[in-house]
Amino acid sequence: MPNEAVDIVLIEDNPDDIELTLRAFKKYNLTNKIIVLRDGEDALDYIFSRGKYEGHSKHERPKLILLDLKLPKIDGLEVLRELKGDESTKMVPVVVLTSSKEERDLVESYRLGVNSYIKKPVDFAEFMECIKNLGLYWVILNEIPESWN
Structure with a gap:
């Protein structure tokens, strides 16, 4: 894995949702520095430079992590728990982007420290608009500390 800065980490297992998001x-020309990780285990290994990513220097913090909840191997809530529980990643903005309509997922996500929780729109145009707005806010408008770069 090259050591170039990644703006967005997309943690999603649904190929259709990955394609639409990308x-x-x-x-909308929001970023060309995005990495897609398809399960919770791979996501945590990438973010914390372990497993198959071990030996690579620590990656720069992304500007945004888009996290699905229903993931193989390690679910999104556990990924969120580890991200927000670690001093090196707890300040990275995490937006849950999920098809889950479960109130308990919403409540638990906020309890664990998620920055935003969005139910994926089913309609194509609404999905595109949602991703555009996410990117504009979190990648362009949102300020991050200079010490992260």
Whole structure:
């Protein structure tokens, strides 16, 4: 894995949602530095430079982590728990982007420190608009400390 800065880490296992999300970011010229991780275990290994990512120097903090909750191996809530429980990653903005309509997922996400919780729109145009707005806010408008770079 090259040591270039990553703006967005997309943690998503649904190939259709990955394709739509990447298409929306590209369409609105929001970022070209995005990495897709397809399960919770791989996501944690990447973020914490362990497993198959061990030996690579620590990655720069992303500007945003987009996290699905229903993931293979390690679910999104556990990923969120580890991210927000670790001093080196607890300040990285995490937006849950999920199809879950479970109130308990919403409540638990906020209890664990999520920055935003969004139910994925089913409609294509609404999904594209949602991703555009996410990117504009979190990648362009949101300020992060200079010490992160």
